[in-house]
Amino acid sequence: GNAFCFLSCMMLIARWFPKSKQAFIVGLMITIGMLGGVVAQRPFSILSEWYGWRQALFIDALIGVFLFVLIFLFVQDAPSKNPFKEKQKKGEPFWKGMKKAASNAVNLYCGMYTCFLNLPLMIISAVWGTLFLTQVHHIPSSKASLIVSMICIGTIFGSPLYGFVSDKIGRRFLPMLFGGVFSLIVMLGIMFIPSPSEGLLILLFFLLGFFTSSQVIGYAVITESNPKEISGRSMWLAAFIIMGIPAILQPLTGKLLDWKWDGMIIGAVPYYSQSNYITAFSIFPIAFILALFALYRLNKIHT
Numbered sequence: 001g002n003a004f005c006f007l008s009c010m011m012l013i014a015r016w017f018p019k020s021k022q023a024f025i026v027g028l029m030i031t032i033g034m035l036g037g038v039v040a041q042r043p044f045s046i047l048s049e050w051y052g053w054r055q056a057l058f059i060d061a062l063i064g065v066f067l068f069v070l071i072f073l074f075v076q077d078a079p080s081k082n083p084f085k086e087k088q089k090k091g092e093p094f095w096k097g098m099k100k101a102a103s104n105a106v107n108l109y110c111g112m113y114t115c116f117l118n119l120p121l122m123i124i125s126a127v128w129g130t131l132f133l134t135q136v137h138h139i140p141s142s143k144a145s146l147i148v149s150m151i152c153i154g155t156i157f158g159s160p161l162y163g164f165v166s167d168k169i170g171r172r173f174l175p176m177l178f179g180g181v182f183s184l185i186v187m188l189g190i191m192f193i194p195s196p197s198e199g200l201l202i203l204l205f206f207l208l209g210f211f212t213s214s215q216v217i218g219y220a221v222i223t224e225s226n227p228k229e230i231s232g233r234s235m236w237l238a239a240f241i242i243m244g245i246p247a248i249l250q251p252l253t254g255k256l257l258d259w260k261w262d263g264m265i266i267g268a269v270p271y272y273s274q275s276n277y278i279t280a281f282s283i284f285p286i287a288f289i290l291a292l293f294a295l296y297r298l299n300k301i302h303t
Contacts (some may be wrong), residue, residue, distance in 0.1 A: 104234065117180065
């Protein structure tokens with residue numbers, strides 16, 4: 001369901017906005033989307049405590065219905081004078097369009113770059129972040145969830161800023177390179193700085209979200225590098241990479257945590273050491289290096 005939501009937004013951006021503004025608009029879209037990641041942490045926990053999880057989910061569903069009504073009433077597929085509508089009438093055979101999308105290496109490399117920079121959001125924020133902070137740094141779970149949510153906060157601030165800067169200077173490669181390099185540095189800091197304070201951890205997790213949000217530029221590069229009539233299929237191909245690789249790596253991090261685990265269990269919860277987490281989190285520096293390699297290849301063919 002989420003895939004339809006995201007790809008539909010990307011299609012609307014490609015049809016409604018000029019290419020010179022698309023990176024910024026994608027950044028704004030992801031900023032608004034990341035508010036869900038913030039609300040899903042502490043605020044939703046409070047709502048569940050007040051009303052119970054069933055009522056909390058019911059309230060969430062009602063908000064979804066309200067948004068559906070707004071979209072149904074106000075959102076249009078394309079401007080009335082957009083040539084997209086005429087192109088759709090002519091028809092682009094599905095598999096022919098898929099072949100065009102698959103043959104464009106930009107889609108592959110943008111998918112790889114975006115995927116690898118997205119991993120902290122998909123794995124640390126969604127799965128292991130709170131456990132890492134409570135077990136390694138002995139931070140209470142309530143504060144740990146706040147620290148982990150800083151990845152989403154960093155993404156909220158970084159996404160439109162990267163998009164704005166990229167559109168303003170008319171370049172894609174430089175801000176993407178900046179984000180990739182500093183994401184690697186911050187991740188190494190999270191893994192290896194000994195006994196960081198809570199304030200430093202808040203800053204590091206914020207910066208991790210901020211720098212990795214350079215991945216939003218990849219979506220704009222895809223829409224710029226493909227004909228509009230196959231923009232949906234091009235985005236699907238990139239999204240297949242963006243979501244497919246984390247689907248493999250997320251359980252792999254669990255396997256790496258268990259690899260040299262001593263079997264300690266406290267309160268019916270497996271207890272992992274710092275070295276266990278470093279082994280599992282080694283995926284992220286490797287992923288960021290692969291993202292920079294994909295960016296290097298992208299720059300070769302896109303410039």
